[in-house]
Amino acid sequence: xxxxxxxxxxxxxxxxxxxxLGDQRVAADIASVDTVLSNGLRVIxxxxxxxxxxxxxxxxxxxxxxxxxxxxxEVLAATLLTGTARRDRxxxxxxxxxxxxxxxxxxxxxxxxxxxxxxxxxxxxxxDVLTDALTAATYADDEVLRERARLVERITVARxxxxxxxxxxxxxxxxxxxxxxxxxxxxxxxETVSPEEVRELHRAAVLPRGSVLVVxxxxxxxxxxxxxxxATAGWSAAASAVELPDLPDVTGxxxxxxxxxxxxxxxxxMSAQAVSRTDPRYAALQLANLAFGGFFSSRxxxxxxEDKGYTYHARSALExxxxxxxxxxxxxxxxxxxxxxxxxxxxxxxxxxxxxxxxSEVDTVREYAIGSLLISTSSxxxxxxxxxxxxxxxxxxxxxxxxxxRLAEVTAAEVADAALxxxxxxxxxxVIVGDAGKLEALRALxxxxxx
Amino acid sequence: xTQTHFERFRLPNGLRVVLAPDDTSPVVxxxxxxxxxxxxxxxxxxxxxxxxxxxxxxxxxxxxxxxHFRHVQSSGGTFNGSTHPDFTDYFMVLPSAxxxxxxxxxxxxxxxxxxxxxNLRNQIDVVKEEIRLNVLNRPYGGFPWILLPxxxxxxxxxxxxxxxxxxxxxxxSLADCAAFFDTFYAPANAVLTVCGDFAIERAKELVDKHFxxxxxxxxxxxxxxxxxxxxxxxxxxxADPHAPLPALAVGYRLPDPIHDVDGYIAALVLAxxxxxxxxxxxxxxxxxxEPLVTDVNAGxxxxxxxxxxxxxxFTITAMHxxxxxxxxxxxxxxxxxxxxxxxxxxxEELAKVTARWVASLHREHDRVVxxxxxxxxxxxxxxxxxxxxxxxxxxSAVSRxxxxxxxxxxxxxxxxxxxxxxxxxxx
Numbered sequence: 001x002x003x004x005x006x007x008x009x010x011x012x013x014x015x016x017x018x019x020x021l022g023d024q025r026v027a028a029d030i031a032s033v034d035t036v037l038s039n040g041l042r043v044i045x046x047x048x049x050x051x052x053x054x055x056x057x058x059x060x061x062x063x064x065x066x067x068x069x070x071x072x073x074e075v076l077a078a079t080l081l082t083g084t085a086r087r088d089r090x091x092x093x094x095x096x097x098x099x100x101x102x103x104x105x106x107x108x109x110x111x112x113x114x115x116x117x118x119x120x121x122x123x124x125x126x127x128d129v130l131t132d133a134l135t136a137a138t139y140a141d142d143e144v145l146r147e148r149a150r151l152v153e154r155i156t157v158a159r160x161x162x163x164x165x166x167x168x169x170x171x172x173x174x175x176x177x178x179x180x181x182x183x184x185x186x187x188x189x190x191e192t193v194s195p196e197e198v199r200e201l202h203r204a205a206v207l208p209r210g211s212v213l214v215v216x217x218x219x220x221x222x223x224x225x226x227x228x229x230x231a232t233a234g235w236s237a238a239a240s241a242v243e244l245p246d247l248p249d250v251t252g253x254x255x256x257x258x259x260x261x262x263x264x265x266x267x268x269x270m271s272a273q274a275v276s277r278t279d280p281r282y283a284a285l286q287l288a289n290l291a292f293g294g295f296f297s298s299r300x301x302x303x304x305x306e307d308k309g310y311t312y313h314a315r316s317a318l319e320x321x322x323x324x325x326x327x328x329x330x331x332x333x334x335x336x337x338x339x340x341x342x343x344x345x346x347x348x349x350x351x352x353x354x355x356x357x358x359x360s361e362v363d364t365v366r367e368y369a370i371g372s373l374l375i376s377t378s379s380x381x382x383x384x385x386x387x388x389x390x391x392x393x394x395x396x397x398x399x400x401x402x403x404x405x406r407l408a409e410v411t412a413a414e415v416a417d418a419a420l421x422x423x424x425x426x427x428x429x430x431v432i433v434g435d436a437g438k439l440e441a442l443r444a445l446x447x448x449x450x451x
Numbered sequence: 452x453t454q455t456h457f458e459r460f461r462l463p464n465g466l467r468v469v470l471a472p473d474d475t476s477p478v479v480x481x482x483x484x485x486x487x488x489x490x491x492x493x494x495x496x497x498x499x500x501x502x503x504x505x506x507x508x509x510x511x512x513x514x515x516x517x518x519h520f521r522h523v524q525s526s527g528g529t530f531n532g533s534t535h536p537d538f539t540d541y542f543m544v545l546p547s548a549x550x551x552x553x554x555x556x557x558x559x560x561x562x563x564x565x566x567x568x569x570n571l572r573n574q575i576d577v578v579k580e581e582i583r584l585n586v587l588n589r590p591y592g593g594f595p596w597i598l599l600p601x602x603x604x605x606x607x608x609x610x611x612x613x614x615x616x617x618x619x620x621x622x623x624s625l626a627d628c629a630a631f632f633d634t635f636y637a638p639a640n641a642v643l644t645v646c647g648d649f650a651i652e653r654a655k656e657l658v659d660k661h662f663x664x665x666x667x668x669x670x671x672x673x674x675x676x677x678x679x680x681x682x683x684x685x686x687x688x689x690a691d692p693h694a695p696l697p698a699l700a701v702g703y704r705l706p707d708p709i710h711d712v713d714g715y716i717a718a719l720v721l722a723x724x725x726x727x728x729x730x731x732x733x734x735x736x737x738x739x740x741e742p743l744v745t746d747v748n749a750g751x752x753x754x755x756x757x758x759x760x761x762x763x764x765f766t767i768t769a770m771h772x773x774x775x776x777x778x779x780x781x782x783x784x785x786x787x788x789x790x791x792x793x794x795x796x797x798x799e800e801l802a803k804v805t806a807r808w809v810a811s812l813h814r815e816h817d818r819v820v821x822x823x824x825x826x827x828x829x830x831x832x833x834x835x836x837x838x839x840x841x842x843x844x845x846x847s848a849v850s851r852x853x854x855x856x857x858x859x860x861x862x863x864x865x866x867x868x869x870x871x872x873x874x875x876x877x878x
Contacts, residue, residue, distance in 0.1 A: 024548035097803035100810030309576025371527015378476035
């Protein structure tokens with residue numbers, strides 16, 4: 001049988017109508033506790049027994065202004081789980097593995113995050129290993145020196161990634177030398193970090209007051225709170241964990257071209273000031289962002305990917321910090337179409353305010369926002385991560401449960417206002433990383449600071 | 452608690468169907484697996500299976516270009532597709548009200564995709580950007596999934612680059628697309644899986660309503676991709692213009708994933724004993740004790756386990772400093788494999804690997820889309836989705852002796868060694 005493409009694309013019956021949506025059952029209520037323990041640790045527990053597992057997210061605000069803070073913090077995160085007074089590195093791994101558990105620590109300019117999971121039957125062990133590290137991590141000299149060396153190698157590899165180069169340039173472009181920009185320390189600084197400095201940082205900064213522990217899984221609410229209270233009883237301090245200083249607002253301006261010789265593709269990163277989840281305009285902003293570039297059926301993706309083929313991936317997203325939020329546009333394009341892609345991005349930014357999303361576009365993004373929230377929170381790990389992010393803003397389960405209503409109430413006029421207010425091209429600044437020799441066309445376009 | 456019950460049947464046109472109701476959350480996931488991956492693409496058309504996956508999103512008889520995405524997303528859902536060595540899958544997850552829509556969308560493109568020259572050219576551009584992003588413009592692009600197979604395998608299906616080279620992609624024609632669709636995208640060559648919040652009788656009606664009149668075509672003969680294991684140690688180097696540090700990949704042949712499931716699972720446990728967690732053998736020795744590498748990993752399958760038929764690949768990968776030679780690393784790996792081959796792992800090591808696997812399978816199944824894809828791929832590759840739920844037990848049953856045998860099978864005189872060497876100025 002040989003058919004042409006045209007023959008394949010039609011049947012005798014012809015096109016068929018799209019079926020309507022069926023009935024939607026509402027999600028079951030989320031049973032949860034949100035409490036503050038006597039040591040100042042906020043604890044959120046959700047009973048979600050979809051699988052016999054438990055997920056854990058601990059957020060410890062971990063900002064610092066010392067120029068060497070990020071180097072010390074990275075070494076601390078890499079060594080926190082390598083030994084305590086009771087367990088060495090292998091002992092920690094063995095105790096965790098035997099109950100199907102994993103525990104990892106990661107740090108950024110804002111917080112030290114520890115995330116983990118275990119078979120529900122191993123929740124006690126998971127808590128015991130976690131609090132053992134929080135209260136009695138030893139930072140043995142040999143472990144610190146070894147992890148320091150590995151970190152230097154990992155930083156070298158990370159800095160060869162075009163995405164990392166672009167991120168670092170964007171942070172500097174947006175925030176100068178604010179501590180928020182120190183997402184990855186210099187290798188030379190890491191090499192100077194001593195075990196004693198790491199121990200000192202742990203004593204001074206790994207603190208329960210101001211931190212949040214989120215637990216989601218096949219656990220009883222009261223029992224889990226009691227277990228957590230008992231396990232963390234020895235973790236206490238008068239001081240509070242340190243939040244990131246407020247960030248200055250992002251102001252619009254020229255994009256900076258960062259030369260990367262030999263690059264065959266350019267990274268475009270553009271950013272503008274936005275508002276956070278607690279702002280009354282947030283739900284409208286969220287929908288405006290989806291319509292612009294926040295999901296596949298957005299104006300940006302349909303234009304520069306599906307119509308023009310300039311990119312595989314284009315996205316606009318909100319980035320949250322404790323003090324606010326920003327919009328971030330992110331795409332990578334071949335060198336020869338980079339200028340054309342920038343032209344289209346600016347066009348779509350302007351168009352969003354001037355020709356705002358129609359009521360059918362608003363309905364689409366509203367359904368997507370509500371549905372994708374339902375989907376992402378239907379797994380234990382998805383819900384735990386979502387709550388961990390909300391907890392950083394002082395929010396909790398109530399906000400999450402109420403958010404579909406807020407989205408449902410947003411009007412097309414409010415989305416149009418948000419589009420005009422937040423997406424004006426002149427509000428954006430940013431960077432382009434690429435081979436400057438192949439990007440001369442940007443000069444003709446203007447608004448790009450060339451090397 | 453998520454439910455493990457499922458039903459399977461076959462429509463008269465040959466489409467296999469797996470229905471797995473589970474009312475834990477009011478969401479539903481639908482996937483279609485086609486029994487064709489990049490191992491089946493013809494010479495001169497590398498990357499075609501993946502390119503064709505992109506085209507399947509570009510419209511069908513009832514759906515203009517872009518309509519597929521818009522209908523899924525305006526129903527509150529998300530979607531994707533992916534191309535593997537032996538199959539291509541398409542999947543979406545939606546609030547459960549979207550079930551009939553999801554079935555309609557999958558059926559429409561199975562029945563009559565709209566393959567046009569304009570969309571083909573557009574998606575060739577998009578795929579080239581995808582390859583620039585994931586391979587050409589970054590360090591360690593395609594390591595090891597593109598770089599290792601041409602060292603380990605001799606025949607085109609197993610050795611070639613599944614992303615494709617730009618020349619081949621640019622030559623793809625609409626006639627190629629038509630022939631590929633008619634040959635490989637027959638309902639008899641596909642599995643439909645529905646998982647989540649629905650009633651089984653209603654789902655059966657809807658499946659029949661939307662897929663029942665997809666015209667039957669014969670399923671293509673599936674060729675064997677078997678080839679003998681390497682008769683020696685095969686070495687190759689790859690100069691990476693972006694990489695700052697050398698990297699090493701060692702590839703071995705695995706037991707037949709379909710016909711020797713327990714042998715394959717023993718290799719899976721071996722990978723855990725070697726490299727899962729700080730206490731694992733290679734992590735202990737190579738990362739911490741000696742230390743020779745920044746990190747080391749081991750695993751079954753270039754995309755994860757149970758993703759391919761025979762031949763499949765066991766890999767060990769490591770990133771290291773230029774001061775450490777490949778031979779030194781290989782020597783240490785061989786010593787550790789030899790120790791395991793002679794003594795086997797301890798009971799505690801087995802218990803650790805088993806518990807971590809059980810936990811990771813629970814976590815995977817907690818996401819309805821992962822559970823759907825697992826049921827669909829096991830129906831396609833094994834003809835038995837129930838194996839999905841038997842894996843924890845079968846992992847628990849693995850003995851010290853069988854892990855020792857798996858270690859013994861990873862022989863230095865029958866493997867591929869790929870060294871990635873930094874070769875650029877932009878580190």
